Amino acid sequence: MENSGQGPARRDYLVAVEGLTKHFPVTRSLFRKPAGFVHAVDDVSFQLERGESLGLVGESGCGKTTVGKLLVKLLEPTAGGISFHFPDSAAGGAAGPVDAAAIKGRQMRAFRRQVQMIFQDPYESMTPRRTIYDTIAEPLAVQGIGDVLDRVGRVTDILTLVGLTPAATFLFRHPHELSGGQRQRVAIARALVIGPSFVVADEPTSMLDVSSRTGIMSLMQELAGNLGIAYLYVTHDLAVARYMCHRIAVMYLGKIVELAETEELLGNPLHPYTRALLSAVPVADPDYRREPPDIRGDVTAPVDPPPRCRFYDRCPRATTFCRDNPHPPTEEKAPGHWVACYEV
Amino acid sequence: MAVVTNEPVLKVAGLTLHYLTRQGEVKAVREVSFELARGQSLGLVGESGCGKTSIANCLMRLLPDNARLVAGQVFLDGQDLLPLSEEEIRRFRWRRIAMVFQAAMNSLDPVYKVGQQVVEAIETHGVETTVAAARERVARLFRLVGLAPQLMERYPHEFSGGMRQRAVIAMALSCDPAVIIADEPTTALDVIVQDRILRELKTIQQELQMCIIYISHDIAVVAEVTDRVGVMYAGNLVELGDTAEVFRAPLHPYTAALLSSFPRISGEKRPLATLSGEPPNLIDPPPGCPFHPRCPHATAVCREEPPPLVSRGSHWAACWHPLDATLSPMGQADASR
Numbered sequence: 293m294e295n296s297g298q299g300p301a302r303r304d305y306l307v308a309v310e311g312l313t314k315h316f317p318v319t320r321s322l323f324r325k326p327a328g329f330v331h332a333v334d335d336v337s338f339q340l341e342r343g344e345s346l347g348l349v350g351e352s353g354c355g356k357t358t359v360g361k362l363l364v365k366l367l368e369p370t371a372g373g374i375s376f377h378f379p380d381s382a383a384g385g386a387a388g389p390v391d392a393a394a395i396k397g398r399q400m401r402a403f404r405r406q407v408q409m410i411f412q413d414p415y416e417s418m419t420p421r422r423t424i425y426d427t428i429a430e431p432l433a434v435q436g437i438g439d440v441l442d443r444v445g446r447v448t449d450i451l452t453l454v455g456l457t458p459a460a461t462f463l464f465r466h467p468h469e470l471s472g473g474q475r476q477r478v479a480i481a482r483a484l485v486i487g488p489s490f491v492v493a494d495e496p497t498s499m500l501d502v503s504s505r506t507g508i509m510s511l512m513q514e515l516a517g518n519l520g521i522a523y524l525y526v527t528h529d530l531a532v533a534r535y536m537c538h539r540i541a542v543m544y545l546g547k548i549v550e551l552a553e554t555e556e557l558l559g560n561p562l563h564p565y566t567r568a569l570l571s572a573v574p575v576a577d578p579d580y581r582r583e584p585p586d587i588r589g590d591v592t593a594p595v596d597p598p599p600r601c602r603f604y605d606r607c608p609r610a611t612t613f614c615r616d617n618p619h620p621p622t623e624e625k626a627p628g629h630w631v632a633c634y635e636v
Numbered sequence: 637m638a639v640v641t642n643e644p645v646l647k648v649a650g651l652t653l654h655y656l657t658r659q660g661e662v663k664a665v666r667e668v669s670f671e672l673a674r675g676q677s678l679g680l681v682g683e684s685g686c687g688k689t690s691i692a693n694c695l696m697r698l699l700p701d702n703a704r705l706v707a708g709q710v711f712l713d714g715q716d717l718l719p720l721s722e723e724e725i726r727r728f729r730w731r732r733i734a735m736v737f738q739a740a741m742n743s744l745d746p747v748y749k750v751g752q753q754v755v756e757a758i759e760t761h762g763v764e765t766t767v768a769a770a771r772e773r774v775a776r777l778f779r780l781v782g783l784a785p786q787l788m789e790r791y792p793h794e795f796s797g798g799m800r801q802r803a804v805i806a807m808a809l810s811c812d813p814a815v816i817i818a819d820e821p822t823t824a825l826d827v828i829v830q831d832r833i834l835r836e837l838k839t840i841q842q843e844l845q846m847c848i849i850y851i852s853h854d855i856a857v858v859a860e861v862t863d864r865v866g867v868m869y870a871g872n873l874v875e876l877g878d879t880a881e882v883f884r885a886p887l888h889p890y891t892a893a894l895l896s897s898f899p900r901i902s903g904e905k906r907p908l909a910t911l912s913g914e915p916p917n918l919i920d921p922p923p924g925c926p927f928h929p930r931c932p933h934a935t936a937v938c939r940e941e942p943p944p945l946v947s948r949g950s951h952w953a954a955c956w957h958p959l960d961a962t963l964s965p966m967g968q969a970d971a972s973r
């Protein structure tokens with residue numbers, strides 16, 4: 293099992309994730325034993341090349357943000373590993389692949405220069421009393437990049453690039469003096485300003501109108517092309533994923549259930565969950581009546597899930613075989629199209 | 637006083653709001669007027685930063701210290717909310733008019749269990765008299781938004797972004813308000829959960845004849861769930877009409893641009909269209925029509941004079957050169973362009 297499913301070993305990988313797992317204890321009170329474990333991320337594997345964008349979509353609560361936080365080392369995995377292969381020995385001076393678990397202490401600063409996260413909640417990267425300038429310049433200051441004048445220039449430039457113009461009217465405002473979408477753009481600017489190699493973008497444009505969003509997406513794509521930045525792009529908006537991502541991974545309750553090239557996945561979805569998801573995308577036509585998606589029952593909570601297929605309870609195609617067997621293995625059903633389902 | 641039927645539940649007239657900043661006054665809302673009848677839903681769409689949340693905050697009377705209400709009235713059941721004292725407004729807020737905040741993710745208190753926070757909201761407003769009844773009500777609301785009732789016992793940090801957003805929707809629904817303002821209520825939800833919640837909201841809305849204002853960047857969601865839609869640009873409401881009509885035949889060039897740039901997941905992958913030019917500077921907004929610097933139809937008059945309202949039944953827009961040339965305030969010359 294040199295690669296556990298999600299795609300052939302890629303030549304120039306930047307990030308390789310292998311069997312990544314994160315369980316959270318469910319505690320009733322501080323002193324009692326956990327009442328169970330939330331299997332937020334369960335045996336997830338994938339690889340990302342330089343300059344590649346991988347879309348991560350899936351049900352609310354299925355573990356997308358947790359995957360992102362594990363990748364940027366804001367959380368430690370329960371099991372499994374992540375390795376990075378930064379260009380020219382960037383992190384900690386080590387050439388060749390670096391095991392994320394080994395990055396500690398002094399190496400963290402170099403790691404932060406390479407790997408950034410744009411949080412789902414833009415407030416998470418802001419302090420109420422800090423101005424927009426301070427917020428965006430902070431990573432530059434931490435990394436010791438440029439002097440103050442130089443930083444003002446860089447911050448002004450990136451504000452303009454993300455569409456906060458005239459930049460001078462935004463520099464000294466505080467986060468609460470911005471609209472929701474403007475705050476999101478500050479969070480994006482902050483993550484991109486130091487030129488990282490890999491960015492986890494957790495729903496970075498969910499509060500932007502289509503036009504501003506398109507502008508930001510082109511900016512991110514340009515940076516991917518010119519600087520080789522790779523993105524893990526978490527989104528609920530499949531149309532955004534279509535334009536931003538080379539490949540899309542679909543998660544359900546902690547597991548990746550399908551992974552393929554974007555057009556292949558959207559045009560030929562194989563997993564029953566992916567199919568339901570695509571059929572639920574709203575249509576911008578007030579006369580169109582959409583059928584409810586083909587999915588049964590309620591959202592299930594991932595606390596100590598039974599050992600069968602995670603989608604079993606809600607699957608319109610489930611059989612007794614699905615009930616009596618472990619979660620299905622991820623198999624390549626068409627070239628580069630990986631699916632975990634017995635019925636495909 | 638006898639309640640006159642057909643009187644709108646919510647009536648906003650000439651609302652104008654500025655924010656004071658070091659660089660000058662941000663003119664976030666300019667002379668916005670609209671009405672909502674019982675049981676009606678209104679979508680509010682427009683560019684990021686155009687003033688949608690600011691309108692919502694006015695309706696809730698939750699304004700930051702640097703906000704200056706310049707003019708306007710907000711009538712809820714015939715009562716103007718704007719002159720009320722903080723104490724008086726509390727009888728309306730949450731009980732009659734509630735809001736799902738755009739920053740839903742951090743509008744929960746991190747130190748209390750999520751369920752407890754909703755129970756408290758219900759008790760404070762006296763909607764249920766016993767704790768048991770309040771808890772039962774919360775459990776029902778949790779199920780409605782797709783959260784297992786056991787999750788009431790967890791803390792906000794143990795919720796995912798979308799789970800928090802759903803808890804906040806449950807909170808807004810908890811006191812059966814007459815008007816709900818939902819500010820980007822489903823941005824953190826996958827389309828299946830979103831579909832379910834929008835259907836549930838529609839059912840409740842019809843049962844209780846509630847008014848809902850949906851603020852959303854997802855035009856497809858607005859198309860699916862609203863009766864009327866208002867389009868904002870640079871603090872102005874530039875078009876308002878029945879949703880089907882606005883989508884089928886928009887009058888304002890900005891609305892047309894907004895609708896045409898919406899990406900799809902099926903069919904051919906076309907390059908995405910962006911509005912050319914920069915977003916307006918609200919401290920020093922353009923004279924005349926605020927959209928003129930980016931408008932493909934702009935002429936000299938657009939650059940100098942504020943545009944007049946043109947209307948087709950209950951559908952209107954503020955534009956010198958509306959996309960239906962028969963309505964043009966410029967007369968024949970314009971119609972023959």
Ligand SMILES: Nc1ncnc2c1ncn2[C@@H]1O[C@H](COP(=O)(O)OP(=O)(O)OP(=O)(O)O)[C@@H](O)[C@H]1O
Nearest residue numbers: 316332352353354355356357358794796797798799
């Ligand atoms: N610190 C924590 N303690 C306990 N449970 C947690 C914690 N963080 C996340 N969880 C749980 O882990 C699961 C996955 O959460 P995660 O935030 O990764 O979901 P997500 O896919 O990002 O969802 P969304 O799209 O709603 O943001 C959820 O069931 C959540 O309740």
Ligand SMILES: Nc1ncnc2c1ncn2[C@@H]1O[C@H](COP(=O)(O)OP(=O)(O)OP(=O)(O)O)[C@@H](O)[C@H]1O
Nearest residue numbers: 469471472473474655664684685686687688689690
């Ligand atoms: N407290 C404040 N002080 C100064 N300016 C503010 C304040 N709050 C909002 N603004 C500005 O007012 C304008 C309108 O903001 P508002 O939050 O209403 O926009 P919005 O339409 O909700 O945008 P979004 O879709 O991005 O959430 C924005 O340009 C914003 O920068």
Ligand code: SF4
Nearest residue numbers: 925928931938955956
């Ligand atoms: S008034 Fe003029 S500038 Fe404004 S939208 Fe109409 S045509 Fe364009």
Ligand SMILES: [Mg+2]
Nearest residue numbers: 357412796797
């Ligand atoms: Mg998340």
Ligand SMILES: [Mg+2]
Nearest residue numbers: 471472689738
């Ligand atoms: Mg807003």
